[in-house]
Amino acid sequence: MELISAGWQFVQNQVLGMKWLEGLIGRGLEALGVEPTTRWGGSLQFFCYDVLKITILLCALIFVVSYIQSYFPPERSRRILGRFHGLWANLLSALLGTVTPFCSCSSIPLFMGFTSAGLPIGVTFSFLISSPMVDLGSLVLLMSIFGARVAVIYVVLGLVIAVVGGTVLEKLGMERYVEDFVRHAAALESEDHTLTRRERVSYAKGQMTATFRKVFPYVLVGVGVGAVIHNWLPESWIQSILGDGNPLGVVLAVLVGIPMYADIFGTIPIAEALLTKGAQLGTVLALMMAVTTLSLPSLIMLRKAVKPRLLAAFIGVCTLGIIVVGYLFNLFQWIIL
DSSP: OHHHHHHHHHIIIIIISOHHHHHHHHHHHHHTTOOTTSHHHHHHHHHHHHHHHHHHHHHHHHHHHHHHHTTOOHHHHHHHHHTOOTHHHHHHHHHHGGGSOSSHHHHHHHHHHHHHTTOOHHHHHHHHHHHHHOOHHHHHHHHHHHOHHHHHHHHHHHHHHHHHHHHHHHHTTGGGGBOHHHHTSOOOOOOOOOOOHHHHHHHHHHHHHHHHHHHHHHHHHHHHHHHHHHHTSOHHHHHHHHSTTOTTHHHHHHHHHTTOOOOHHHHHHHHHHHHHTTOOHHHHHHHHHHHHHSOHHHHHHHHTTBOHHHHHHHHHHHHHHHHHHHHHHHHTHHHHO
């Protein structure tokens, strides 16, 4: 048992966490006359380490997830989802969201396609919630930063929010608040062509390149903000706002996160820095969920497909779910960590 634990720690710290890379960058900076123990040196080390680590993981994960995604074109996904009903359909839809693009804006066209194909509104919204919030890439990257236990719980609770959120929206009878052009759009065309392995690899490479170009600027911004938080903001200041001394920290984090726009790869460096400064785990994860699921640009795009009442219900259900999850994480933080 100890051997398995030691092996997993090695994988988590040296393979996923790439702690060897952090040390290598530190020695490189010292060779250049930059002391990593200073504020400027520490910020530079944090920035270089996180950018390189996230870039390596990002490219590898996008390739793997895109290869898996090649087996689930929209029409095939629609046929699979159409075989299930009720809670099982919502759960399957949420799981399908884990192998789709990494940001909320990329998921909206698929949501519209599923809706126009006649899938229940609850099923399509379960997909729309889970797709940006929970994916295979986020699971691996969260494991590299927070450990396996936190990553698994985050993914499970993210799926719960997606399933419950979609179910609630369906029970509220929100179908009539989808815009007419979406409900009456032509059904998706059949996709009978089976890709070869070479075509799947080519598709995965293309998706990796396109997604990397799209999200990398947000990675740079996120790591930059994280470096500032990590080395320049006083720990007492972070703790007073996002620590256990502020019972409204989770609510504040969600409200701050909604106007922002980033994907999971851009928010994790910020979350990592906040956690090391004393912010509560649930508060940090609530911020991540709010940024990835309820970003302002995605809500603007979604408004074109749904009417204001459905948009407001979607925001309300997701916000309430994220806040509840944030407080649950904070309540059991001592057990989780």
